[in-house]
Amino acid sequence: MSSIGVGLIGTGFMGKAHALAYGAAKAVMGDVPDIRMEVLCETPLDKAQKMANQFGFARATDNWRDLLSDPAIDVMSITTPNMLHHEMALAAIAAGKHVYCEKPLALTLDQAREMRDAAAKSGVKTMVGYNYIHNPAFTHACRLVKSGAIGRVVHFRGWVDEDYQADPNLTWTWRSTIADAGLGALGDMGCHLVSMTYGLLGPVNSLIGDMQTVHETRPLADGTGHARVENEDTATALIRFESGVQGSISTSRSAWGRKSRLAWEVHGSEGMICYDQERMNELQLYQNTGNPAEQGFKTILTSPHHAPYGNFCPAPGHQLGFNDLKVIECATFLSALAKGEDAYPNFNDAFEFEKLIHAVAVAAREDRRVIVAEFG
Known part of the structure; x- marks a missing residue:
């Protein structure tokens, strides 16, 4: 091509x-x-x-x-x-x-x-x-986990919060309807967290979930009254990975002060890796080695050592942004097309991510532990 x-x-x-x-x-x-x-x-x-x-x-x-x-x-x-x-x-x-x-x-x-x-x-x-998931900081974190840099993974905790629906006086829009938006915080933001969760630790086997609508109605733009909010503002799940590792994920679109707080921690038997999307060019790494009096988290700044950062900038710490990640994503797709190969994530991969957010919703509505494989 x-x-x-x-x-x-x-x-x-x-x-x-x-x-x-x-x-x-x-x-x-x-x-x-x-x-x-x-x-x-x-x-x-x-x-x-x-x-x-x-x-x-x-x-x-x-x-x-x-x-x-x-x-x-x-x-x-x-x-x-x-x-x-x-x-x-x-x-x-x-x-x-x-x-x-x-x-x-x-x-x-x-x-x-x-x-x-x-x-x-x-x-x-x-x-x-x-x-x-195309962020060089994230792909490096995946390599650290896979290489055993923090030992055996024992727990995961992730959350993604924004405040774009925190104001109760914000007018009602299509985002509040199931017919137009589908799931709320889960569909808009939670699926991003899930994509990272799968990249770090693989598929989830089962979960227990809960959801809530913080602002149950919102004022209509024309001032004639209020309309009901049909989907969730927050959702939380206790998850069990197929590997046996346990953890939790949570999302809120009503968290004042949070702009893109997509954050997670991978806990290992010999350390921990932490990440926060609001500081998307950094990883925090703790390793339980050396003199205990000198142990602590170290900050890893993305650099040309974390491909493909160097394609954008030859200097460490100068930072990539949201649209740079889109360039990496787009280039990945274009290269795959030229080679006749599948790109990641394709529709099949995305379906696996989205199975999990829908499993959280079902678990919350039906008040039961859900096996993710139930969703095909």
Whole structure:
């Protein structure tokens, strides 16, 4: 595949992130195919035309189905609200397009399963937007765990908190509805934590869960009253990995002061590794070696020793950002396409992540321990 034609649906936060990533992937990573920014889709049409010019796309449309029959498009990037992922991805797969879709895959696990199965049957390649797991700090942490740097893993604790729904006076939006958003904090943020959890320690066998809606109603934007919030603001689970290691995960979208507190600790028999997304270029490592009077956590700053950091910057401690992780993710997908290989995480991998968040919801509603394999 000498060059790859891209069609992008959506121009919000993630749409811009995809556009920036496509534009930078070759310049940063080098060994990726040439990109043709073919068509951008947005509504209304005048906005689509404006954003196509801004993002560097050759053409614009206000009908996403135009991308399906366009022979110049090899990959469709889906960055729309959650409720549209399912229909768009299935149509793209049926049209033989590769799909780069933002997480979560869909509103329900049944929809996500259908997307996974359709991609597997068709043979098209897929990628899902879990860009945090492409962070050089995270991949180094995975290597430390695997190498035994902290001994035998004995416990895991993870949490992901933000405050974008903490204000009770914030107006009601589609994010509060199951029909449009699906799960709340679990679907929006918890799945990111799960993607890291799986990368560090592998699949979860079973769990016990709980959820709550902190603000049960929110004021309507027109001032006519309040509407009910249908999904969860917080969720917590006690988890048991297939390896036998136990731990916990928790998420809240109503945690004042937290902006992107995706944090975790891996406890080992000989030390601990800690990470916090708000300080995403650092790892904290404790190793129970040497003089006890001089032991303590050390800070590892990402550097060219933690590939592919060096593709962005030759100097340690200068730091990568959210959009840089998107560039790594995008380049990973483009390289896989060129080689005819599967990228990680694809629809199958994302389905495994999302099985866990739906298992937490079922465990909370039914007040029982859930075996994750029940969800297929």
